[in-house]
Amino acid sequence: MTDTLAAFLDTLDADIRARADWGAVASYIPELARIDPAQFAISVALADGQVLNAGDSETRFSIQSVSKVFSLACVLARIGEGLWRRVGREPSGDRFDSILLLEQEQGRPRNPFINAGALVTTDELLAGRAPREALSEIIGFVRASAGDDDIHIDRAVAESEKATGYRNVALANYLKSYGNLVNAPDLVLGTYFHQCAIEMTTRQLALAGRGIAGLPGAPFLLNGVKRRRIAALMMTCGHYDGSGDFAFRTGLPGKSGVGGGILIAVPGRASVAIWSPGLNAWGNSKCGTEAAERLARFTGWSVFG
Ligand SMILES: NC(=O)CC[C@H](N)C(=O)O
Numbered sequence: 001m002t003d004t005l006a007a008f009l010d011t012l013d014a015d016i017r018a019r020a021d022w023g024a025v026a027s028y029i030p031e032l033a034r035i036d037p038a039q040f041a042i043s044v045a046l047a048d049g050q051v052l053n054a055g056d057s058e059t060r061f062s063i064q065s066v067s068k069v070f071s072l073a074c075v076l077a078r079i080g081e082g083l084w085r086r087v088g089r090e091p092s093g094d095r096f097d098s099i100l101l102l103e104q105e106q107g108r109p110r111n112p113f114i115n116a117g118a119l120v121t122t123d124e125l126l127a128g129r130a131p132r133e134a135l136s137e138i139i140g141f142v143r144a145s146a147g148d149d150d151i152h153i154d155r156a157v158a159e160s161e162k163a164t165g166y167r168n169v170a171l172a173n174y175l176k177s178y179g180n181l182v183n184a185p186d187l188v189l190g191t192y193f194h195q196c197a198i199e200m201t202t203r204q205l206a207l208a209g210r211g212i213a214g215l216p217g218a219p220f221l222l223n224g225v226k227r228r229r230i231a232a233l234m235m236t237c238g239h240y241d242g243s244g245d246f247a248f249r250t251g252l253p254g255k256s257g258v259g260g261g262i263l264i265a266v267p268g269r270a271s272v273a274i275w276s277p278g279l280n281a282w283g284n285s286k287c288g289t290e291a292a293e294r295l296a297r298f299t300g301w302s303v304f305g
Pocket residue numbers: 063064065066096097115161168193196256257258259283
């Protein structure tokens with residue numbers, strides 16, 4: 001299986017590069033707008049400990065909203081279920097940065113993976129501490145999960161988003177007006193922009209996802225209930241208003257980021273990281289989604305049997 005999977009990943013990489021229909025990089029964060037869209041990488045961490053890689057799997061990219069999986073895991077692991085009083089568990093059917101439902105639903109975001117919900121999650125993680133402490137908790141969690149200390153925050157990306165992230169500023173202030181932010185909006189936003197600016201290779205990200213996929217030997221294993229809940233939210237909300245399409249095409253829980261990354265948990269079998277910075281209309285990686293669909297079809301991996 002491993003040999004044929006390794007050969008498949010090489011073919012996949014070659015096919016994606018040959019078609020060269022990459023999609024457009026995110027332009028609202030100036031530092032991301034400069035990235036060459038013509039890049040692709042895939043890494044698969046298997047239950048037996050092997051990691052298979054193809055493409056640009058040693059290139060670091062901005063994980064952006066994939067970080068929401070790790071901030072949620074930190075909150076659930078350390079603080080617990082109180083978060084659900086402040087954030088829901090339903091798909092929103094709206095864009096990742098939408099403000100629409102927040103007014104209708106009195107400032108309680110639909111789920112922790114849209115921006116509004118992630119800001120509340122980060123607020124919960126801050127819990128009156130300095131942003132530096134919350135950030136070192138998230139990055140410490142990511143490093144421990146990956147078994148790799150060479151994972152860092154790209155400060156230029158964080159500053160770039162801070163300079164232009166007007167919609168997130170609006171969301172944070174709106175949440176605060178409903179009493180659903182404890183800390184000052186500025187502190188929450190600063191922490192959130194820095195967590196989104198964590199940069200990793202697909203190899204590091206696949207390794208970091210092992211705990212959520214429940215792989216044996218993962219350095220940091222969440223308990224079964226939390227793991228399954230995080231994966232359920234990835235499946236239903238991890239690709240925003242494109243979540244149904246991703247679930248339909250892959251049958252797997254995945255979380256995307258506007259940097260073009262996707263983390264996929266194949267429970268008990270594999271943790272997969274894919275990166276291609278060009279995006280589709282929903283703001284999810286265009287070639288990354290295609291690669292995920294082809295991988296699911298090739299392996300037969302699906303949570304639906
Ligand atoms: N979809 C994303 O990856 C969005 C993350 C980005 N930092 C934002 O808040 O807009």
